[in-house]
Amino acid sequence: MRHLLSINDLSATGAIGILDTATELARINDGQVKKLPTLRGRTIVNLFAEDSTRTRISFEAAAKRLSADVINFSAKGSSLSKGESLKDTAQTLQAMGADAVVIRHPASGAAQRLADLEWMSGSVINAGDGTHEHPSQALLDAFTIRKHLGKGASDLAGLRIAIVGDVLHSRVARSNVLLLSMLGADVVLIAPPTLLPVGVESWPATISYDFDSVIPNVDAIMMLRVQQERMTDLFFPNSREYSRYFGLNSERMSAMAKHAIVMHPGPMNRGLEIAADVADSARSVIVEQVTNGVNVRMAILYVLLAGGPLEVGSN
Amino acid sequence: MSQQRFLLRGGKVLGGQASDLLIANGRIEAMSASISDEAATVLDIKGSIILPGLVDLHTHLREPGREDSETVASASRAGAKGGFTALSAMANTSPVADTAGVVEQVYRLGQEAGFLDVFPIGAVTQGLKGEQLSEIGAMADSVARVRVFSDDGNCVFDPMVMRRALEYVKKFDGVIAQHAQEPRLTVDSQMNEGIISSKLGLKGWPAIAEEAIIARDVLLAEHVQSRLHICHVTTAGGVEIIRWAKARGIQVTAEVTPHHLLLTDDLANSYDPVFKVNPPLRTTKDVMALREALSDGTIDIVATDHAPHTSETKDCEWAEASFGMIGLETALSIVNKTMVESGLLDWAGVAHRMSSAPAKIGHYPNHGQNLTVGSVAHITVINPTKSWIVDRDLVVSKSRNTPYHGYELPGLVTHTFFGGRATMIDSKLMDKVV
Amino acid sequence: MSAALSAQDISRALTRISHEILERNHGSSDITVLGIPTRGAHLAARIAAIMNAIEGKEIAHGTLDITLYRDDLRLRPPRTIMPTFIPPIGIQGRDVILIDDVLYSGRTIRAALDALGEVGRPRTVQLAVLVDRGHRQLPIRADFVGKNLPTSEKQSVKVSLTEIDGVDEVVIEGEAN
Numbered sequence: 002m003r004h005l006l007s008i009n010d011l012s013a014t015g016a017i018g019i020l021d022t023a024t025e026l027a028r029i030n031d032g033q034v035k036k037l038p039t040l041r042g043r044t045i046v047n048l049f050a051e052d053s054t055r056t057r058i059s060f061e062a063a064a065k066r067l068s069a070d071v072i073n074f075s076a077k078g079s080s081l082s083k084g085e086s087l088k089d090t091a092q093t094l095q096a097m098g099a100d101a102v103v104i105r106h107p108a109s110g111a112a113q114r115l116a117d118l119e120w121m122s123g124s125v126i127n128a129g130d131g132t133h134e135h136p137s138q139a140l141l142d143a144f145t146i147r148k149h150l151g152k153g154a155s156d157l158a159g160l161r162i163a164i165v166g167d168v169l170h171s172r173v174a175r176s177n178v179l180l181l182s183m184l185g186a187d188v189v190l191i192a193p194p195t196l197l198p199v200g201v202e203s204w205p206a207t208i209s210y211d212f213d214s215v216i217p218n219v220d221a222i223m224m225l226r227v228q229q230e231r232m233t234d235l236f237f238p239n240s241r242e243y244s245r246y247f248g249l250n251s252e253r254m255s256a257m258a259k260h261a262i263v264m265h266p267g268p269m270n271r272g273l274e275i276a277a278d279v280a281d282s283a284r285s286v287i288v289e290q291v292t293n294g295v296n297v298r299m300a301i302l303y304v305l306l307a308g309g310p311l312e313v314g315s316n
Numbered sequence: 317m318s319q320q321r322f323l324l325r326g327g328k329v330l331g332g333q334a335s336d337l338l339i340a341n342g343r344i345e346a347m348s349a350s351i352s353d354e355a356a357t358v359l360d361i362k363g364s365i366i367l368p369g370l371v372d373l374h375t376h377l378r379e380p381g382r383e384d385s386e387t388v389a390s391a392s393r394a395g396a397k398g399g400f401t402a403l404s405a406m407a408n409t410s411p412v413a414d415t416a417g418v419v420e421q422v423y424r425l426g427q428e429a430g431f432l433d434v435f436p437i438g439a440v441t442q443g444l445k446g447e448q449l450s451e452i453g454a455m456a457d458s459v460a461r462v463r464v465f466s467d468d469g470n471c472v473f474d475p476m477v478m479r480r481a482l483e484y485v486k487k488f489d490g491v492i493a494q495h496a497q498e499p500r501l502t503v504d505s506q507m508n509e510g511i512i513s514s515k516l517g518l519k520g521w522p523a524i525a526e527e528a529i530i531a532r533d534v535l536l537a538e539h540v541q542s543r544l545h546i547c548h549v550t551t552a553g554g555v556e557i558i559r560w561a562k563a564r565g566i567q568v569t570a571e572v573t574p575h576h577l578l579l580t581d582d583l584a585n586s587y588d589p590v591f592k593v594n595p596p597l598r599t600t601k602d603v604m605a606l607r608e609a610l611s612d613g614t615i616d617i618v619a620t621d622h623a624p625h626t627s628e629t630k631d632c633e634w635a636e637a638s639f640g641m642i643g644l645e646t647a648l649s650i651v652n653k654t655m656v657e658s659g660l661l662d663w664a665g666v667a668h669r670m671s672s673a674p675a676k677i678g679h680y681p682n683h684g685q686n687l688t689v690g691s692v693a694h695i696t697v698i699n700p701t702k703s704w705i706v707d708r709d710l711v712v713s714k715s716r717n718t719p720y721h722g723y724e725l726p727g728l729v730t731h732t733f734f735g736g737r738a739t740m741i742d743s744k745l746m747d748k749v750v
Numbered sequence: 751m752s753a754a755l756s757a758q759d760i761s762r763a764l765t766r767i768s769h770e771i772l773e774r775n776h777g778s779s780d781i782t783v784l785g786i787p788t789r790g791a792h793l794a795a796r797i798a799a800i801m802n803a804i805e806g807k808e809i810a811h812g813t814l815d816i817t818l819y820r821d822d823l824r825l826r827p828p829r830t831i832m833p834t835f836i837p838p839i840g841i842q843g844r845d846v847i848l849i850d851d852v853l854y855s856g857r858t859i860r861a862a863l864d865a866l867g868e869v870g871r872p873r874t875v876q877l878a879v880l881v882d883r884g885h886r887q888l889p890i891r892a893d894f895v896g897k898n899l900p901t902s903e904k905q906s907v908k909v910s911l912t913e914i915d916g917v918d919e920v921v922i923e924g925e926a927n
Contacts, residue, residue, distance in 0.1 A: 018830070021830070021831075022830070022831050025815070025831040025832070025833060025834070026831065028833070028834065029818075029834060036868070037818045037819070037868075038818070038819055038864065039818040039819070039823065067818075086628065086631070086632055087632055087633055088631050088632065106633070107635075108633035108634060108635040108636060109516055109517040109518050109587070109634065109635065110516065110517075110518070110587030110633065110634045111633045113586075113587045114587055114588075114632070114633055114634070117586065117587075117588070118631070130517075131517050131518075131635070132517035132518075132519075133516060133517030133518075134517070172517060175515070175517060198513070198514035198520070199509050199510060199513070199514060199520055199522070200509070200510045200511040200512070200513060200514030200515070200520075201514055203511040203514065203515075204514070204515075303818075303828065303831075304828050307818075307823045307824075307828050308823060308824070308826060308827045308828030308829070
């Protein structure tokens with residue numbers, strides 16, 4: 002595997018390999034070791050054409066713990082905001098000798114374009130492209146779910162996971178539906194019908210419009226961020242009505258199974274899709290998702306960059 | 317009047333019996349089983365099909381304004397390469413073709429290029445804005461004799477504007493060619509709304525956005541008893557509405573593009589904007605409905621919607637890229653592949669859909685005529701047994717945005733004659749038409 | 751192909767190495783035994799068990815994965831990372847005995863020294879291997895050797911252990927020269 006553009010680039014075995022690698026890296030990171038020499042001399046560029054402090058910092062920490070050199074290239078003040086094309090930017094990165102580009106971009110498919118057009122020879126890692134995919138987020142979510150609910154299994158067979166909210170515009174939801182179902186979990190999508198894409202019936206997930214009926218039967222609830230601008234686009238009448246039907250409040254949390262966890266990819270709209278006391282509750286693994294993010298991204302960088310030219314898992 | 321004489325030996329007129337055909341004095345001078353003429357250049361076209369010169373009712377020539385992507389001259393040559401003897405220059409140039417001055421300029425550029433006739437299409441509204449009618453009468457009375465009006469690229473969305481336009485062109489039996497796209501349902505839309513768009517996270521373009529306008533406009537055309545033409549129909553539902561309207565006697569005609577007869581929305585999986593087009597590629601079900609409709613006459617014509625774009629507007633992210641694909645040079649091969657080889661059309665049917673029917677809709681004089689002795693020699697020859705591989709680096713158009721790069725297509729256009737003058741012989745374009 | 755070392759040879763060698771380690775270090779109290787996965791980790795467990803029996807007390811032992819410290823990562827497909835387990839007493843100021851199955855180029859041991867350096871600062875680091883096959887590329891030698899097996903570079907030395915392979919033996923594969 003050269004690039005990570007979509008969960009479709011991974012097999013179940015490959016995905017589990019990344020989660021296992023992340024597990025070992027987490028153990029090392031928990032000990033005294035802060036830095037590994039594994040990617041010494043490699044250059045990783047964080048190309049962020051869209052603001053995302055948490056994802057950028059997470060990839061940066063991951064790369065630095067593996068001793069890679071990191072160059073941050075963000076939209077503000079860079080040539081991307083001055084109308085320079087993706088192609089020209091990629092060719093510049095190639096000239097700088099980037100071994101990998103971690104790209105966040107507002108256009109769906111931007112990461113794939115960067116990879117397919119051979120504008121540069123390094124690996125491309127999709128850190129979120131438009132409303133398409135965000136594979137590293139799904140991998141860290143799967144890692145978090147497996148750690149809490151996996152009971153030692155390598156996959157997620159038998160678990161039932163609800164993804165709640167703006168599925169239509171969510172790259173986190175698209176990647177998670179593909180990955181969690183590939184790892185054997187049952188995925189339920191819960192949203193107002195306006196926030197589910199036409200064609201969602203072809204996804205490996207079931208659909209529900211009724212949050213309350215699903216809550217007692219799931220092992221994890223993943224809340225999606227609701228962008229403020231959705232309200233002006235007629236997707237729902239107002240934020241109060243949205244919260245009433247699709248927000249996770251403490252009353253709904255009390256209906257969850259005892260072992261079930263609450264997740265959110267961040268950044269949260271407290272009081273809209275998730276109540277503050279839910280986000281801060283003992284069930285919430287939201288802060289831990291951030292920690293796990295670094296370990297999972299180290300594993301991704303390790304798998305893509307540490308080896309030679311042969312395929313992962315070819316032995 | 318051309319002094320050239322050509323003797324086409326052994327070709328099959330509209331796919332019928334093999335015969336010889338003599339072109340002289342700009343006309344078809346003779347047609348019979350065996351002709352001899354010592355003064356003529358003899359061209360052996362045994363096994364090939366002789367068609368009337370193709371007429372495109374929907375071409376973007378980009379001049380004036382975007383001469384970096386195409387010019388009237390370069391599109392004329394690309395048209396001749398594809399077997400066309402007439403193109404229709406869409407109005408969305410810069411400046412917009414909404415005055416007699418612009419349409420006369422484009423018409424004159426076509427005459428100067430000399431490879432085929434360029435018939436300008438006038439804008440329905442000033443600046444394609446959909447608000448005020450453009451100088452429709454002046455364009456109709458100009459040297460260019462404009463009969464087709466379209467805001468193509470934009471939909472004439474306001475029903476009152478559409479009504480007035482339909483009424484106004486009745487004065488000279490003009491036609492309004494509607495780009496059917498409900499704007500509110502297609503804000504920032506990128507591709508057909510369905511299973512593929514849901515996976516790719518590209519904003520959906522619902523079929524209903526096209527069908528709703530078609531339905532509205534056939535009713536308007538019926539009400540004001542005028543002629544309506546629907547540009548580039550892409551959906552099975554649109555076909556049903558047109559079928560219903562025709563059965564009701566409404567004066568509606570419709571076109572389909574070669575790419576909508578062949579390509580489907582799953583090509584967007586590559587995120588390669590060469591497949592980004594307006595209206596978008598649809599599903600296999602739609603493609604099959606369009607082929608059937610073209611076969612049974614519900615859809616009257618094939619039009620290319622040839623839309624050249626420079627590489628920088630396609631070498632980018634999907635959402636940033638321009639809509640459109642070039643199609644003049646591949647049109648007849650695609651129709652051969654999708655309609656003739658599948659048995660849905662014979663060559664006489666191709667001649668109707670790609671020559672006589674569009675010429676009739678646009679009232680283009682001397683085009684789309686029957687291949688009979690005495691008629692103006694606009695002639696296209698295709699060798700249906702020869703296939704060719706599309707190479708975007710070898711296209712005649714100034715732009716390279718063909719979706720068929722690397723495709724092997726059946727049927728090679730070998731000769732084109734425009735008013736008796738050869739514009740292409742043995743698949744080689746003339747440098748100059750004399 | 752006959753075995754270069756039989757099960758009995760391996761057993762004897764490990765017992766001898768265990769005695770030598772204890773002798774050299776004047777007993778077991780400051781020793782931490784670390785095996786390099788995968789086979790070195792099993793050998794370390796066996797040596798620790800032998801020393802436990804001799805000394806009558808628990809020897810601190812664990813594993814040390816060196817994958818992330820290898821200098822040949824780019825020459826091969828990515829390898830799976832194996833568990834590292836440092837016993838609670840740690841390695842600070844201790845006599846660390848690294849255990850591996852075969853000593854060859856010395857690069858694995860170099861990586862192990864780097865990995866150890868990240869964990870702490872031992873008083874001494876000593877190396878015990880079941881087989882030394884020669885062909886060193888770095889100035890590294892073993893303190894305790896089960897058996898010296900002269901080989902050519904074209905040959906490979908295959909160590910089998912019951913824990914993984916169901917049998918204890920060492921075989922030299924391929925033609926000499």
